[in-house]
Amino acid sequence: MRIWSVGFVVLLGVGPAALAKTAPVKPLPPVHYTCEDGTRLRLTFSAPEVVPGTALLRLLGTGTELKLDRAPSADGGRYTGGPVEFWDKGETARFTRNGSTLSCRPTKR
Incomplete structure (x- = not known):
């Protein structure tokens, strides 16, 4: 199985060094x-x-983060999460x- 996964990366033309250089995607600035x-x-x-997108919701003054x-x-x-x-x-x-x-x-702000 290990040989297959290495071969798969080579077939895509992307080596481990190229994967390491990918910059993390930053979230958008907060909206109040x-x-x-x-x-x-x-x-x-x-x-x-x-994809799929997410949102980090903070109820200011309460310490609640969802x-x-x-x-x-x-x-x-x-955006939904529980109730x-x-x-x-x-x-x-609408909240x-x-x-x-x-x-x-x-x-x-």
Whole structure:
């Protein structure tokens, strides 16, 4: 099996040295949101070339941090994880946690 895997890498034309030089993909800069009840969120989205996409959601002031996975959406960016969903479209977003949905807007930091 080891011989096959080495042969596979050579067939692709990519050697171990080339693989080592691949730069890690950096996430996008964080985006801050303020929701209608005053809840403040900071989301760091994975780079567009990362498939499937993810978002790291932080509830500011609480210490809560959640990793959300990109979910299918007809419009906008939708991310889910357990009882939490974040869905943004243009200048508005919805943050749902435990069945309660808040309307949110991006804010400048």
